[in-house]
Amino acid sequence: MWGRRRSVTAGKADIELISTVAGELEIAASVKNSQKAVRVKFGVDEKNAVLTVSPDVTELVADGKTTATINLTLMEGDNTVGGTVWVDVETPEGGAGHMYTILPAEITHFVSGKSSRTFSTTAEGVYKLKFTALTYGGFETKSKTVTIHAKKADVEKGYKVVK
CATH class of the missing domain: 2.60.40.10 (Immunoglobulins)
Structure with a gap:
């Protein structure tokens, strides 16, 4: 899997994630003392x-x-x-x-x-x-x-x- 930041505005980040393997992953991001995690599902095409x-x-x-x-x-x-x-x-x-x-x-x-x-x-x-x-x-x-x-x-x- 790889990703790239697309934009950051008003405390919000848009990130594009690409994977060649189907499954579910947890993605974590942190800024200073704050951390946010989300689960991302990649499906089969x-x-x-x-x-x-x-x-x-x-x-x-x-x-x-x-x-x-x-x-x-x-x-x-x-x-x-x-x-x-x-x-x-x-x-x-x-x-x-x-x-x-x-x-x-x-x-x-x-x-x-x-x-x-x-x-x-x-x-x-x-x-x-x-x-x-x-x-x-x-x-x-x-x-x-x-x-x-x-x-x-x-x-x-x-x-x-x-x-």
């Missing part, structure tokens, strides 16, 4: 929240057991942001929702700015998972897309991806 999406893999076996974990964060600068996140899934041509599983659900909440999903499928092909977040303040983030390549299992060599 939710309209600038950024969604990040990090998959642990982008290729998996289409056996219904192998999973890709996708970790999501919702941040504004150094501050976590609360909200919900949902995923829209584009399946391979001719595919349908019964071909894949997303856990714990397609729509969930962020906890301390974090959320995660696991994805698995029983059908090979390319899946595009588009994540979008909505902050509790009503601001929608720019969507982020993860592409997962699901390949059939090579049963003779165990469940390894066939290249």
Whole structure:
């Protein structure tokens, strides 16, 4: 946090305070033998929240057991942001929702700015998972897309991806 004095008139001081960290602080000022303290709250600027999406893999076996974990964060600068996140899934041509599983659900909440999903499928092909977040303040983030390549299992060599 930093601040600067803007003006002093008739025993009154105007001070501008800026912080990059949300929270509550006590600010004290003193003149001669007099001291005054006030509590100041700095909030998160939710309209600038950024969604990040990090998959642990982008290729998996289409056996219904192998999973890709996708970790999501919702941040504004150094501050976590609360909200919900949902995923829209584009399946391979001719595919349908019964071909894949997303856990714990397609729509969930962020906890301390974090959320995660696991994805698995029983059908090979390319899946595009588009994540979008909505902050509790009503601001929608720019969507982020993860592409997962699901390949059939090579049963003779165990469940390894066939290249």
